[in-house]
Amino acid sequence: xxxxxxxxxxxxxxxxxxxxxxxxxxxxxxxxxxxxxxxxxxxxxxxxxxxxxxxxxxxxxxxxxxxxxxxxxxxxxxxxxxxxxxxxxxxxxxxxxxxxxxxxxxxxxxxxxxxxxxxxxxxxxxxxxxxxxxxxxxxxxxxxxxxxxxxxxxxxxxxxxxxxxxxxxxxxxxxxxxxxxxxxxxxxxxxxxxxxxxxxxxxxxxxxxxxxxxxxxxxxxxxxx
Amino acid sequence: xxxxxxxxxxxxxxxxxxxxxxxxxxxxxxxxxxxxxxxxxxxxxxxxxxxxxxxxxxxxxxxxxxxxxxxxxxxxxxxxxxxxxxxxxxxxxxxxxxxxxxxxxxxxxxxxxxxxxxxxxxxxxxxxxxxxxxxxxxxxxxxxxxxxxxxxxxxxxxxxxxxxxxxxxxxxxxxxxxxxxxxxxxxxxxxxxxxxxxxxxxxxxxxxxxxxxxxxxxxxxxxxxxxxxxxxxxxxxxxxxxxxxxxxxxxxxxxxxxxxxxxxxxxxxxxxxxxxxxxxxxxxxxxxxxxxxxxxxxxxxxxxxxxxxxxxxxxxxxxxxxxxxxxxxxxxxxxxxxxxxxxxxxxxxxxxxxxxxxxxxxxxxxxxxxxxxxxxxxxxxxxxxxxxxxxxxxxxxxx
Numbered sequence: 001x002x003x004x005x006x007x008x009x010x011x012x013x014x015x016x017x018x019x020x021x022x023x024x025x026x027x028x029x030x031x032x033x034x035x036x037x038x039x040x041x042x043x044x045x046x047x048x049x050x051x052x053x054x055x056x057x058x059x060x061x062x063x064x065x066x067x068x069x070x071x072x073x074x075x076x077x078x079x080x081x082x083x084x085x086x087x088x089x090x091x092x093x094x095x096x097x098x099x100x101x102x103x104x105x106x107x108x109x110x111x112x113x114x115x116x117x118x119x120x121x122x123x124x125x126x127x128x129x130x131x132x133x134x135x136x137x138x139x140x141x142x143x144x145x146x147x148x149x150x151x152x153x154x155x156x157x158x159x160x161x162x163x164x165x166x167x168x169x170x171x172x173x174x175x176x177x178x179x180x181x182x183x184x185x186x187x188x189x190x191x192x193x194x195x196x197x198x199x200x201x202x203x204x205x206x207x208x209x210x211x212x213x214x215x216x217x218x219x220x221x222x223x224x225x
Numbered sequence: 226x227x228x229x230x231x232x233x234x235x236x237x238x239x240x241x242x243x244x245x246x247x248x249x250x251x252x253x254x255x256x257x258x259x260x261x262x263x264x265x266x267x268x269x270x271x272x273x274x275x276x277x278x279x280x281x282x283x284x285x286x287x288x289x290x291x292x293x294x295x296x297x298x299x300x301x302x303x304x305x306x307x308x309x310x311x312x313x314x315x316x317x318x319x320x321x322x323x324x325x326x327x328x329x330x331x332x333x334x335x336x337x338x339x340x341x342x343x344x345x346x347x348x349x350x351x352x353x354x355x356x357x358x359x360x361x362x363x364x365x366x367x368x369x370x371x372x373x374x375x376x377x378x379x380x381x382x383x384x385x386x387x388x389x390x391x392x393x394x395x396x397x398x399x400x401x402x403x404x405x406x407x408x409x410x411x412x413x414x415x416x417x418x419x420x421x422x423x424x425x426x427x428x429x430x431x432x433x434x435x436x437x438x439x440x441x442x443x444x445x446x447x448x449x450x451x452x453x454x455x456x457x458x459x460x461x462x463x464x465x466x467x468x469x470x471x472x473x474x475x476x477x478x479x480x481x482x483x484x485x486x487x488x489x490x491x492x493x494x495x496x497x498x499x500x501x502x503x504x505x506x507x508x509x510x511x512x513x514x515x516x517x518x519x520x521x522x523x524x525x526x527x528x529x530x531x532x533x534x535x536x537x538x539x540x541x542x543x544x545x546x547x548x549x550x551x552x553x554x555x556x557x558x559x560x561x562x563x564x565x566x567x568x569x570x571x572x573x574x575x576x577x578x579x580x581x582x583x584x585x586x587x588x589x590x591x592x593x594x595x596x597x598x599x600x601x602x603x604x605x606x607x608x609x610x611x612x613x614x615x616x617x618x619x620x621x622x623x624x
Contacts, residue, residue: 047622056520056618077524084522091621095517099234111227112522154521166621 001068003161003194004030004053009062011048011217022048023217025062030162030196035188037208038198045217046198047166053196054087054164055079067161084112088155090165090184090197094147096139102126102150103135106157113158125157126150129183145176152183156193165197169204181207228527232534235507236542246503247543249496250597254547255554256492257593260485262555263563265584268478274414275471281318281350281442283455284470285309285462290439297323297338297439299395304437309462313441316454319346320438322429326392328372328422329401330380337376338420339390341429350444360384360408363425370428371408375419382406390422394434402432413580493597496543497604504536504608515612516620525613532609533602540601544594552590558583 011023023045030036030053038046051057052064055071056079064071066086074082088109089095096105106122126132129149139147148168155163168184169177181204187193197204205211213221236243276282289301305320322341327334342351344364353362361384362371370390372382382388384406391401404424411418424432441462445454451466458464468475508515518528562580 051618054520056621057616077526080519080522080524082522083520087522089517089520089621091517093513093623095513095621097231097514097517099231099238109521112518 002029003032003034003067004028004196005065005068006049006052006059007063009049009052009059009064011045011052011057011059021217023052023059026217026219028053028212028219030194032161032194033188033192034194034196035185035207035209036196037205037211038196038214039200039205039211040214040220041200043216044214046200046214048217049214050164050166050196050198053162054089055082081114085114085158086161088158088160088163088193090148090151090155090163090168092167092170094139094144094151094171096147096150096154098139101136101138102131102142102153105139105150106135106154109154110157115158122153122157125153128156128187129153143176144172145179148172148176148180149183152180152187156187156191159191159193161194163193163195165195167198167200169199169201174203177201178203228531229534229538232531232538235511235531235535236538239507242503242506243539246496246499247539247546249492249499250540250543250601251547251550253489253493253496253600254544254593254597255551257489257596258548258551258590259554259583260489261482261589261593262551262559262583262585263581264478264482264485265586265589266559266582267481268475269584270581271471271474271478272467274416275467276444276448277355278351278412278414278417280440280465280467280470282445282448282451282467283443283458284465284467285441285443285458286439286465287437288461288463290463297325299324299393299433299435299439300397302395302435302437302439305441306462309441309460312458313443316443316445317346317349318441318443319343319350320426321347321440321442322426322433322435323439324392324429324433324435326390326422326432328376328380329389329391330382330386333380334391335376335379336420337372337390337422338416339392339422339424339429339432341424341426341433343426350442355413357411357413358408359411360406362408362410363423363428365425365427367407368425368428369405369407371410371423372406373418373421374409374411375415376422377406377409384408390424390432392432394432395436396434400432400434402428404428493600496597497600500536500539500601500604501608503539504532504605505611507535508532508608508612512615512620513623515615516617516622519615519617520621529609529613532612533605536605536609537598537602540598540604541594543601544597547597548590548594551593552585555583555585555590559585 006026006028009023009026012019012021038049040046052059103122106125111117126135129152131149169180184195188195199205209225211223212219287303291298320343324339326337326339328337363369386406387403388406389401389403394400455464455466515528559582562582565581
């Protein structure tokens, strides 16, 4: 069964006195274990599509389902529970909680998921991203690449059905970005984690196993690698 | 509990801002404690002065006696009925004869209040522990007078001098007698110090020729029994509890308390605005973080709770500090007192001590601290609601 399925999805936003059509009639199926890139120029609808996949937003038209369960009509509290249990997020700006250490950031995700809290499990998640000995550091004491690795550990610690990554390498230099991408790909292969990420970086697109190309809010091509 | 820990860490992010915001709460809570304690102390001061130097817990006056602080008439006095004496047997009581007189020293004369007291029973009702006495108090074997320190200073007399006390008898005749000054009393009560002359019941009767006392004063073991005892004794001889005697000043104090409450409300209102401002700034500064927490699955209710707890913690910390400051000042003033310098010099007829001791009451401190926390939490409500209503999709990008 598909992890996530979008059918005829549309989304528009108000902009001043007009409306911007961010997505138009998008169909997409995300299968388990995928390493899928959403590619396209700025304003093509990548982030809007990620928001819908990640249950951060609701479509104006069409339907979104996660593990076969329709997401439309769920309250914000119910969507929170879905995100907490089944979706991990990696952000372009890392978005770690600055007052928490690396280990506590990872632990927070596990706590919110409702799964049994365990420092061993959080430490193991940090070990997996190569930061096992930096768990007591605050985000401000870590480099950009290290922060993004913590973010990856935070996203994966609860073993989510889907990991959403919005331009995960955009704020990193190319070498660090490549390292982060290697890590994501490795976790995809070893742990079977399903990744959907947005990018317009050709180097990143090249590493994806499937690429969905967007333009003006429509899917204009799908490439299987 | 972890939410409280997270809120506490968030508060430490901008310590200076947190501290500045907290100062208003500290001031409000401290002012609330100090103000209430001062007014309560003022009440207690007036009550103590009334009980200890004026009329005891309950004061009985003869039928038809005009109770008036400004005059002490003697023309309507009657003998003390034996039936009343019998009813008073179970209480500690003493008779007094108050009368208006002129205290004359050569060419100088002052209007005074004479008090004839029973040497055997007076000290049991009106303790003289707090009196600063130069010389001696009149007694059965020591005829003479003791006068207030303010009077002595005005007439420039000291123990050993002779003065004349002139008054009208109960029949309206003029009478005067020369007395040696035995002692000078400083009671710390302007009524005593500035207007009172003490002489024995025997000497007062000799001067006034009254058939009975103007006042019977009772001292009770428990102040709380006052109303009941006054009600039981009330009859042809009117029984007046100390609260009624001091009612005018206590009423003014109630107005003071209300005015103070308004002032405190204004200060805490300013504090509430400060806290609301701090929390809303915190929300605006942390939009991306709120979005991240929402994306990670934190429920909107928990996000709101996080900011409410931050406001409550800020309020609680400041309230505890304010309670500490207020308590320390109150405790100090409750033991060392606040000199009300001006009262004796002003020739005040207010029956109260010239040193004001604050009333240190833990219940006021706890209530003030809780009030501070409630104000802070309430002030955080709107910012917390704003955080709850943020769209997670926009918030994660900091929009």
